[in-house]
Amino acid sequence: MKKRSKKYAEAVAKIEKNKLYSKEEAIKLVKDTSVSSFDGSIEIAMRLNLDTKKADQQLRGAIVLPKGTGKTQKVLVVARGPKAQEAKDAGADYVGDVDILEKIEKENWFDFDTMIATPDMMPLLGKLGRILGPKGLMPNPKTGTVTLDIAKAVSEVKAGRVEYRTDSFGNVHGVIGKASFSEEDLLANLDAFVSQILRIKPATVKGDYIKNISISSTMGPGIKVENSFDK
Numbered sequence: 001m002k003k004r005s006k007k008y009a010e011a012v013a014k015i016e017k018n019k020l021y022s023k024e025e026a027i028k029l030v031k032d033t034s035v036s037s038f039d040g041s042i043e044i045a046m047r048l049n050l051d052t053k054k055a056d057q058q059l060r061g062a063i064v065l066p067k068g069t070g071k072t073q074k075v076l077v078v079a080r081g082p083k084a085q086e087a088k089d090a091g092a093d094y095v096g097d098v099d100i101l102e103k104i105e106k107e108n109w110f111d112f113d114t115m116i117a118t119p120d121m122m123p124l125l126g127k128l129g130r131i132l133g134p135k136g137l138m139p140n141p142k143t144g145t146v147t148l149d150i151a152k153a154v155s156e157v158k159a160g161r162v163e164y165r166t167d168s169f170g171n172v173h174g175v176i177g178k179a180s181f182s183e184e185d186l187l188a189n190l191d192a193f194v195s196q197i198l199r200i201k202p203a204t205v206k207g208d209y210i211k212n213i214s215i216s217s218t219m220g221p222g223i224k225v226e227n228s229f230d231k
Helices: 006-013 023-032 081-090 098-107 119-126 150-160 183-199
Strands: 041-048 060-064 075-078 094-096 114-117 161-165 171-178 210-217 223-225
Touching: 023 183, 023 210, 023 223, 041 183, 060 150, 060 183, 075 081, 075 098, 075 119, 075 150, 081 094, 081 150, 094 098, 098 119, 114 119, 114 150, 150 161, 161 171, 161 183, 171 183, 183 210
Parallel strands: 075 094, 075 114
Antiparallel strands: 041 171, 041 210, 060 161, 210 223
16 A cells, blocks of 8 residues: 655545535635645546436536636647638647647657647548547547637637546546635636536436535545535
8 A cells, every 4th residue: 555645644634534525615625735845736526427328428528717727738739721820829839730740640749738620630630549549639629629719729728728528437527726726716716617517417317416526636635525516
């Protein structure tokens, strides 16, 4: 068993094991139990009552957090002609088409966090699916990264856009900020993330939709959050 640090043990001691904390209490506690020496991320995990064998219960999308993520995102746009210029004007870090795809394939180049592409470039990108897919970098219409509105897509990523998708067990994970964020900003992002998941609840779900919610800091313990969001 991995041995935990003294700081982690002290953080765990501040949390009541089976208590469901109000979202305000949980946000305060997650900042107080951040044990990393760097400005760690604050993450949310939601366990949902979903049957992911059903296509309509496989959730995937993106949301622009109102207070951002605290992380600077490097954006690559794969486009040609006017759309390539639109990407440059919008502040994309890298813009290209065949040339940049060859760089990824031949040089194993991944100096970017998000890839956005116009629909006409997807046949070329499909050939790199085996490389981009496992890294979570393959553009997808559901997350707004395959689009003709390049300027909007770039600005949203830069503003604090996060993607989410259900795993095979019906769990959704996401980042809602940094430990250095104020309680108010983390609370605003938490509300926005949960509200988005509630908004896309599949019509075929029976019973309680949200089974549980927890938040944690990088390397910190999980804190159970009371579900008062859909009340």
